[in-house]
Amino acid sequence: MFILPLRYKTRIVPHFMPTDVIEAVPIPLIVVDGDRHILELNGPAQSLFGAAMVGRHYMTVIREPFCVQQVEAAINGRPSQAAELRRPIDEKERIFSLTASPRNEAGAVIALIDQTEAHDAERMRSDFVANVSHELKTPLTALSGLIETLSGAAQNDAEARGRFLGMMAEETSRMSRLVSDLLSLNRLEDADVITRRERLNLCDVIEAARRSLSDHAGARGISLVLQGCDAPAFLLGDADQLRQVFNNLIENAIKYGDENGTVTINVTREDHAALLRGPAIRVAVTDTGRGIGQEHIARLTERFYRVDRHRSRQVGGTGLGLAIVKHIIRRHRGWLRIASKVGKGSTFTVLLPAE
Ligand SMILES: Nc1ncnc2c1ncn2[C@@H]1O[C@H](COP(=O)(O)OP(=O)(O)OP(=O)(O)O)[C@@H](O)[C@H]1O
Ligand SMILES: [Mg+2]
Structure with missing residues (x-):
């Protein structure tokens, strides 16, 4: 984080962000004073926590220990890190990244960035990779088992050979169908393909x-x-x-x-x-x-x-x-x-x- 030298801070930066500035910011912002009371919440923060929180201790709305640590660090002028804050909104849990920065006077400004979509996308991506791997692994395991049997016990048994080759053909067609379905989906999801x-x-x-x-x-x-x-x-x-x-x-x-x-x-x-x-x-x-x-x-x-x-x-x-x-x-x-x-x-x- 970039911190201005104190003499510049006191001279050119206003005491606290004027209301119209925090109102113009489209993410939830909470301004806390040196006594840890909430001075101001912008519109998005009010929709999240309610306007009635002004004047209350900030821990009325933020209790998670790691988040509190970051707010305290900012109030004490120490560097802080991003922390994760979870809140249910309309029955869905939303995940915010909380950052706390020191106020020029005393206290801190807390900003919350909604990361729910990014988290969901990441979960979908990793579920997808896990599913594809699993779906490919199953026929592969079957194939390697069949190859092993064919090259061993069933090598000289014409009837077993025919049966096993049929099973192998089935497993490979399952794999090739999976791959072509994945390619179809990929093309369909690509907005550039008309x-x-x-x-x-x-x-x-x-x-x-x-x-x-x-x-x-x-x-x-x-x-x-x-x-x-x-x-x-x-x-x-x-x-x-x-x-x-x-x-x-x-x-x-x-x-x-x-x-x-x-x-x-x-x-x-x-x-x-x-x-x-x-x-x-x-x-x-x-x-x-x-x-x-x-x-x-x-x-x-x-x-x-x-x-x-x-x-x-x-x-x-x-x-x-x-x-x-x-x-x-x-x-x-x-x-x-x-x-x-x-x-x-x-x-x-x-x-x-x-x-
Ligand atoms: N007509 C149906 N009656 C009952 N269940 C169905 C019917 N159609 C789909 N389903 C259920 O929905 C699931 C998803 O269907 P989908 O067509 O996406 O996959 P699938 O048929 O299992 O595999 P794929 O279509 O990729 O070969 C199926 O696994 C099945 O459980
Ligand atoms: Mg189907």
């Missing part, structure tokens, strides 16, 4: 997705029913991206739907959708599966979020599909709604602006 806007018939896109998943559905005895595509549904968008949306939603409905059940894809047109303030195409993908508990619904589009990790892994899911869906729909200025009842099934509804 989504194509070509005129297309959404029914063609959905039909293509349905066709490519029909074997998968057949293997579970599920019938895929497409409704509302007797007439075309035109919009402006990126066919490859929209194909990914319906691939992921229909694939989920098959994976998490009931065996021998039905997955319905219903396309409707609306002249005026309130959410989009204009004409829209609504596609609802409904399954009759086990459904999703309400507490999970808001989190489903987070990267790697799975309701039942073990079950999702068994069916080959890494929890990136709905994160990709969310980004693509957002890029098309649309909406995703998820409705579900445990034991009854789920409906994932996509609302997209019509041409």
Whole structure:
């Protein structure tokens, strides 16, 4: 911290920051006098602690021992460090970086910088790295186990060799799918990459997705029913991206739907959708599966979020599909709604602006 020599301080710096100066600062500021009473709080500090704190001891609002140490250091003209202060605001804990600087007269000025977003971003980054590493590690461990067995005991056993090679192919395709999903997400999150806007018939896109998943559905005895595509549904968008949306939603409905059940894809047109303030195409993908508990619904589009990790892994899911869906729909200025009842099934509804 830069400290002016005393003779300059007393001559050119005013006794305390005038109110209009601290009011102009957009972060919470608290001015404390030499007796440790609060002289002034600016607007942001008042919203945090309440205006009634003026005149009270500063420890009424700041009690954390390390924060108090820094304020005391500043009051005593000693160097202070940044300290972390946590406060619940609107039911969410916010994290501030507290700095205390000596006042020219006596006391200290306490400044609080909200670091919550930076903390959240850092936590997301490290969770992401941990998740990716874990998801890559699992098939890698399986592969190295299989290689070991193949080069040892199973070397001369043709039947085991075939089986193990099949398992190895499965694990590598799981890894390559994970990597391509990560690359997709990365491209979708990059604001500089522009989504194509070509005129297309959404029914063609959905039909293509349905066709490519029909074997998968057949293997579970599920019938895929497409409704509302007797007439075309035109919009402006990126066919490859929209194909990914319906691939992921229909694939989920098959994976998490009931065996021998039905997955319905219903396309409707609306002249005026309130959410989009204009004409829209609504596609609802409904399954009759086990459904999703309400507490999970808001989190489903987070990267790697799975309701039942073990079950999702068994069916080959890494929890990136709905994160990709969310980004693509957002890029098309649309909406995703998820409705579900445990034991009854789920409906994932996509609302997209019509041409
Ligand atoms: N139709 C559904 N019915 C029940 N649960 C679902 C349904 N769709 C998604 N889920 C739940 O939401 C989670 C996240 O879905 P998402 O598509 O993002 O991942 P995934 O299917 O597990 O993996 P991926 O799509 O990357 O292969 C799933 O793991 C599952 O728990
Ligand atoms: Mg999925």
